Amino acid sequence: MNDNTLLRRRELLASACALAAAGLAAAPATGFAQAGYPTKPIRLVIPFAPGGVTDTSGRAVAEFLGKRLGQQVVPDNRPGASGNIGSQLVASAEPDGHTLLLVLDGTFVINPHVYEKVAFDPVRDFAPVGKIGNSTIILVANPGVKARTLKEVVALSKSQPGGLSYGTSGNGSITHIAGELLKQRTGANLTHVPYKGGGPAVADVLAGHIPLAFASAASITGHLKSGKLVPIGVPSARRSPQYPDIPTFAESGAPDFDLNSWVGIVAPAKTPAPILQRLNAELNAVLNDAAVREKLAASGIAATPGSAESFGEVVRKELAAYGPVVKGAGIKAD
Known part of the structure; x- marks a missing residue:
């Protein structure tokens, strides 16, 4: 192999390396991170x-x-x-x-x-x-409860020696947090009754065993339509798009309530x-x-x-x- 041939090969190798480096530099970062993900x-x-x-x-x-x-x-x-x-x-x-x-x-x-x-x-x-x-949470009541608004629920709970009990899907659930936050914000006299799931809590409200429950909207839609449960309010900052007629807690006297x-x-x-x-x-x-x-x-x-x-x-x-x-x-x- 003569010197000219060797020099030519070195030039081609250098050119190929430069092109490869340029291609790597131009390749999007996502190509490496995703690798076809x-x-x-x-x-x-x-x-x-x-x-x-x-x-x-x-x-x-x-x-x-x-x-x-x-x-x-x-x-x-x-x-x-x-x-x-x-x-x-x-x-x-x-x-x-x-x-x-x-x-x-x-x-x-x-x-x-x-x-x-x-x-x-x-x-x-x-x-x-x-x-x-x-997922919309709603505070609901048995129709026999003499309260139709959040203010009335709070007032009723304070007027009774034993207060009012409310059911939830379980201890430490988001519905439990809603009840405790309501107590802390309004001074309501409420007693938590935890269940193993939202269904049993709602069943006991329907049966009149407890007056109130915090429940997911999906589990009570039929009962709201039939009038077997009374909606008191939603604890979020805005009304639910699925239940626009139910007022928020903030609208009902519990400001800055967003859950x-x-x-x-x-x-x-x-x-x-x-x-x-x-x-x-x-x-x-x-x-x-x-x-x-x-x-x-x-x-x-x-x-x-x-x-x-x-x-x-x-x-x-x-x-x-x-x-x-x-x-x-x-x-x-x-």
Whole structure:
């Protein structure tokens, strides 16, 4: 090989290296982070038993999200400890976007306060993907209760030596927080009666065994229409789009009362930003789909597409706000 041939080969090699470097520099960062994401089916851990509102909403979103991502999103029910077991499973999963968590408000913003020890930090150990939607909570009464407004309920509770009892879906639930916050804000004389689920609480109000209950709208729609239950108010800042005739607590004399039950999706911390951005974009597209919104509405959930950052802010805000309520009421996990 003569010197000219050797020099020519070196020039070609140098040129090829330069082109490769330029291509790497020009390649979008998402190409490296996603590497064709998703490359396999995605597991959506649902930390509750099948059949509930949370499970139903998760499955509705999973079906459509999988179609948009080009890989199946597989619901995986891992119930136990009010959602703590499934949440810990995802917190320690590989942060590659192939394991996600369906999260309920109680798991992230209440459990850390009512359990002596929770093996995950809802802010440190997870990255928000997006909120799926809000589930309306309604304070309802048996028609025999001589109160039709929140002010009348508070006044009636103070006028009776034993006060009024209210049922919820369980100790440390978001409905329990609603009742305790109402007591703290208004001085109402209320006694909490926890049930194993919202259904039994509503059944006892219908039967007249207890006068009041905080319940999810989806579980009482028929009873409201039939007049078997009387709606007192919703504890959120705005009226429910599904029940626009029911006043808010703020409108009824309890200012700055803003409490929602919600469900959303998170990923393990350190999941690459491009993957999180892709998931959020596809989730929002799913939530804007009329068929999905209809499925969620049937479960009592109003779809709330939005940014991952806004969902993360909801978690941080409520986590800080509910701590004093739990401490003031002395709520501890069963």
